[in-house]
Structures are given as structure tokens and as C-alpha cells.
Amino acid sequence: MRPVLATAHGLVRGTADPSGTASFKNIPYAAAPTGPLRFAPPHPPVPWDGIRDAGAYGPTAPQAPYAPPMDRLLPETLIPGEDFLNLNVWTPDPAGRLPVLVWLHGGAFTNGSGSLTGYDGTAFARDGVVLVTLNYRLGAEGFLHLGPGDTVRANLGLLDQIAALEWVRDNITSFGGDPDRVTVAGQSAGAMSIGALLAMPAAKGLFRRAALQSGAAHHTLSAASAVLVAARLAAILGVPPTRPDLAAVPVERLLAAQSRLRGEIAARPDPALWGEAAFNLMPFEPVVDHDTLPRAPMDAIAEGGAAGVDVLAGWTSDEFRLFTAPSGLDGLVTGDLLERTATGYGLPPGRGVAAYRAAFPGASRGELFAQLATDWFYRVPALRLAEAQAAHGARTFVYEFAWPSPAFDGALGACHALDVPFVFGNLADPAFAPLLGDAPPPALAETMHAAWVSFATTGDPGWPAYRAPGRAVRYFADVPITAPDPRTGLRTLWDGLR
Known part of the structure; x- marks a missing residue:
């Protein structure tokens, strides 16, 4: 028997698996952004009569395929169609009152979708969490900003995400979710989106917790x-x-x-x-437009703009190797490029590279380049977000994913996106195989997935909160451990740039 549930816009018929998890896919949370609604803020979906079939994924946002070699490494699902502002829900008990986790996909704001099989929410539902994934507008359609003469609001991709969160607020009780216990979670561009949502007035009150993987509140464009x-x-x-x-x-x-x-x-x-x-190198991303996103997110958060939101933030140890090892860039890094990169990120001339050489003795120039970029893009923003939230009394937790992939003869290390299948408990999904290699450790997936379930349920992932002077960080490796203030010298070096 396929379950039928009610939403504010009509009935939907999902599917149920033998474990008892029910899934409902391709539910519109906003009208198709086409015709007069193209490049316009999201509008409510058109109600439907009868029962809408919600048994299969719907259209995904228009996007060009990843360029080589990323097209072989990052899973992608492209489903044509105009009505792509849709979402998917997994629930173990439509009659429950369960915590909710809303997942925002990554893809550099130009790629990705909530329809990847790797984002299947069965494991979360099995463990008592209602999972929601969604699609939002990408590229110019989602993040175009034309300046003060443009009367249409900017950050349409973020406004789409807010519309989806409003749908969750208004409808998730029908699926067994508690609208007062919503965690918004995401990776890469999804996590950077959350960094912006934490500072957006229109998003206030729509979520209680935030889990940010490999992205924080740093990367935006000025108007x-x-x-x-x-x-x-x-x-x-x-x-x-x-x-x-x-x-x-x-x-x-x-x-x-x-x-x-x-x-x-x-x-x-x-x-x-x-x-x-x-x-x-991301031409389309959240814009500080002084309207939808009035201030730089980190500035707003540092002043208490997201006080009261529990935060879980982290990175992978070797994020940037995903972009340097497969492409061969790591073998092309010169000493001059290394120095220009460090100073371009604001580190003191000479001192920045010297500090990284001391912290990573024996590392090649390519490895040092990747580590510099990892810290600037991901690690340092996560630490600054954690410190800002902790300063305003929010429960804040920090992690580092440190399990190195055996793929590419080990050259990837613990690279960008490698943590996602562990969080979802979906190591067996073939789309992740190019990154995971042949034998990813199931025990680590169980541990990491359980931490995200615990955070969504209670606000505590299971290790001490991040605060001075201890600055506890959870390391997810073959043997997970909690350690204080990793790489203190590099942290204080970056702190000197504030």
C-alpha cells in the first residue's frame, strides 16, 4: 500500500520500503521559475486536484555538466524539466513528532541537486530523523545581481532555500516532523548557503540548528x-x-x-x-546586496545575528586535493606561485609559507598549496564561525574529517566531498566509489552518521563544545578522537589578519 499524505497544496502518494521508511519525492515547494517567473523571487506552488504521484525524483535545476576530471569524481543527477523547485522527504512515522534535517546540496553554486541517490534519507529515517532534500536555482538564475537599478531582489537561490524551509515549517507535521526542531545541513556550496542563511532576516526562526560541512560564512560577493x-x-x-x-x-x-x-x-x-x-573562482554565489543579505554574514554573526542557533561546523583534512591531485595541478606548483597564493590570501610575505613548511615538514610544494587553499576556503572560516557563535552562548561543535581515501594511489587524502557518504551512511552507493575506493570503513560511517543524528535530535553530537581555551575538535578517522586546538600556530597566524 503506497502511503498518501496531505500538504497545503494537495495530496501526495509516496512509496514505502520493507523497513517501514516512507519517501515522498518531487513535491513542489514553489512554482516553476519559468516564463514571467524566470529571474523572479519564488512564488507559491500551484495547488493540484486529486493525488499527486511522489514516487520518483523530479526535475533538477539547469546546469552544465562538471568539467573533467570532476565529472568522473563527483556524482551528478540531471533530470530535465521546468518544475525543478521541488523537494523530497523520508520519514519513519508520519504520525510522529520527530526532528527534521533539511539538506542543501553542494556544487559551487552552479552544479548539484537534492536528487542524488547518495542523499537517500533512509538511514536518517531509520534513526528517527525526518530528512528533506531539495533543489534550488543555480548560477546566474540563482545568484545574478545587476546593481541598484535592478528592482528584482538578488540571491534568488537563497530565497528558494528559504521558501523550502517555509514549506517545511508549514507542512512537515504531516510527515511526522517537528517544525520546532529543524536542522539545516549542507556541504560545500550548501554549507556556504547556510552561512548566509544565518545572517538573512527572512530565514530567522526557520531552523534551530545548523550543520555546515566544508563551508561557512566567509565566501560571498560584494554587490x-x-x-x-x-x-x-x-x-x-x-x-x-x-x-x-x-x-x-x-x-x-x-x-x-x-x-x-x-x-x-x-x-x-x-x-x-x-x-x-x-x-x-565562483562567479555566482551569495551577494551582500544590502537587502536580502544586508551585511557580510560573518560580520552579522559576530554581532549575534544567529545567537541561539546550535552549530556543527567542520572540514576535511585535505579539502583542496580534490582539485589539485586529479588535475595534475599539484605537480605544477612553483615556489613563486606558493608565495603569491599565501600573500593573496593575506598572509605576511615570507612568514606565511614558512609557517606552513614548519607545520607540514616534508610536504611538497603542491601539498603546501593544497593545504593553504584548504585553510583559506574551509578550515579558517569554520573556526571563525564556531568562535563567533560560541561568543554569543550558542552550542557550537567542530570536527575534522581525516580518513584518507586510497583512490588515486592515496593522492586525494581526506579530500573535499569525501565525508558526505559517511554522514548519510551510504558508502555502498556506486556514485561515491571513485572517491571512496574499494573498502571504506563502515564503522567510521556508523560513528559519523550517529553524530549527525544526535546533533539533529539533541543539539549535541557527542563531544565537548568548541570554546577557548580548549577548542575541542573531533577527528573522524579510522579511530575517532577528540583533541584540543589543532595546529595552534597556524590558527593564530590567520587570526592576526582580522
Whole structure:
């Protein structure tokens, strides 16, 4: 018997597996962002009559495939269709009052979806957590900003996420979830989105806890930088930089222009041309527009803007090796590039590279480059977020995922995205095999998954909170341990840049 549940917009028929978990897929949380709604804030979904089939994943946001070699390493699901502002729910008991975890996918704000089989929520449901995954607008359609003359709100991708969280608030009781115990969780761009949501007035009160994997509240674009990006995108397309003109561009042509723009930034990462996008190589991401996102997220959070939200934040030990080892970039790093990278990130000339050489004796230039980028992109922002939340009395926990993948003859280390299948308890999903290798440790997955379940349920993942002077960090490796203040010297080096 396929279960039928009620939402505010109509009935949905899901599926049930032998364990008792029911899943409901492709439920619209907003209207299709096409026609007059393209490049517009999300609108409520159109109600439907009868019972809507919710047995299979629905359309995903338009996106170009990952470029090689990422296309072989990162799992991807592309389902065509216009009605892609949809979500998926897994529940063990529609009559319950269970904690809820809402997952925001990664993909550098241009790729990814909530429809990956690796994000299947069966393990969470088995352990008493209602899991929700969702799709949101990507690239220019989600993060275009044209400046003060543009009357349409920016950060449409974030507004989509907020619309999904509002759907959860209004509907999740029908699926056995407790709207007062919502954890928003995500990885990479999903975690960076959460960093922005913590500072957005429209998101206040929609979640009680936040779990941020490999992303925090650091990577945004200023309005001025976003205008530079939008102007160049329009020039590539040969149209005026206005919302109606860009909305008239066919989707496939827009995606091709986005890819070309990203290549131009990578080939010439000049801040005079691209602003902050020259450093993070992400031309489309949350924009500090002084409206939807009034202030830089870290500034708002440091002043207590997210006080009361429990936070779990962390990184993988070798994040950036995903981008350097498979591509061969690690073998091309020169001493000059290493120094320019360190100073470009703001570290003192000479001292920055010297500190990393001392912290990682015997490391190659490529490995030092990856470690610098890992810290700037992921580790340091996570620590700063944790410190800011702890300063305002929030329960805050920090972890480092340290299990090294055997793939690529061990060159990946504990790279970016490697922790995701462990959190979901989905090591057997074949999409993750290129990163995991042949024998990922199931005990580590059980331990890490249990920590996320505990955090979503109680606000405590099972180790001491992060606060001075101890600064406890949980290391997820073959033998998980908790240790104080990792790499103190490097932390204080980065702290000196504030």
C-alpha cells in the first residue's frame, strides 16, 4: 500500500520500503521559475486536484555538466524539466513528532541537486530523523545581481532555500516532523548557503540548528563584484545587462556563457576585473546586496545575528586535493606561485609559507598549496564561525574529517566531498566509489552518521563544545578522537589578519 499524505497544496502518494521508511519525492515547494517567473523571487506552488504521484525524483535545476576530471569524481543527477523547485522527504512515522534535517546540496553554486541517490534519507529515517532534500536555482538564475537599478531582489537561490524551509515549517507535521526542531545541513556550496542563511532576516526562526560541512560564512560577493560578473556575462551573451534581456536568453546558451565566464576568471584571476570572484573562482554565489543579505554574514554573526542557533561546523583534512591531485595541478606548483597564493590570501610575505613548511615538514610544494587553499576556503572560516557563535552562548561543535581515501594511489587524502557518504551512511552507493575506493570503513560511517543524528535530535553530537581555551575538535578517522586546538600556530597566524 503506497502511503498518501496531505500538504497545503494537495495530496501526495509516496512509496514505502520493507523497513517501514516512507519517501515522498518531487513535491513542489514553489512554482516553476519559468516564463514571467524566470529571474523572479519564488512564488507559491500551484495547488493540484486529486493525488499527486511522489514516487520518483523530479526535475533538477539547469546546469552544465562538471568539467573533467570532476565529472568522473563527483556524482551528478540531471533530470530535465521546468518544475525543478521541488523537494523530497523520508520519514519513519508520519504520525510522529520527530526532528527534521533539511539538506542543501553542494556544487559551487552552479552544479548539484537534492536528487542524488547518495542523499537517500533512509538511514536518517531509520534513526528517527525526518530528512528533506531539495533543489534550488543555480548560477546566474540563482545568484545574478545587476546593481541598484535592478528592482528584482538578488540571491534568488537563497530565497528558494528559504521558501523550502517555509514549506517545511508549514507542512512537515504531516510527515511526522517537528517544525520546532529543524536542522539545516549542507556541504560545500550548501554549507556556504547556510552561512548566509544565518545572517538573512527572512530565514530567522526557520531552523534551530545548523550543520555546515566544508563551508561557512566567509565566501560571498560584494554587490560591486557581482555587478562586474553580471556585466561580463551579458557581454559574452551580447545582450544588455538587464534582467528582462538576460531572461530572454535560452537556458542552454546561458549555461554555455557561464562556463566561459568561469574559464576567463580562472585564466586571469585579477581582482580589478572580478572582485572577490578572482580569489574563490565562483562567479555566482551569495551577494551582500544590502537587502536580502544586508551585511557580510560573518560580520552579522559576530554581532549575534544567529545567537541561539546550535552549530556543527567542520572540514576535511585535505579539502583542496580534490582539485589539485586529479588535475595534475599539484605537480605544477612553483615556489613563486606558493608565495603569491599565501600573500593573496593575506598572509605576511615570507612568514606565511614558512609557517606552513614548519607545520607540514616534508610536504611538497603542491601539498603546501593544497593545504593553504584548504585553510583559506574551509578550515579558517569554520573556526571563525564556531568562535563567533560560541561568543554569543550558542552550542557550537567542530570536527575534522581525516580518513584518507586510497583512490588515486592515496593522492586525494581526506579530500573535499569525501565525508558526505559517511554522514548519510551510504558508502555502498556506486556514485561515491571513485572517491571512496574499494573498502571504506563502515564503522567510521556508523560513528559519523550517529553524530549527525544526535546533533539533529539533541543539539549535541557527542563531544565537548568548541570554546577557548580548549577548542575541542573531533577527528573522524579510522579511530575517532577528540583533541584540543589543532595546529595552534597556524590558527593564530590567520587570526592576526582580522
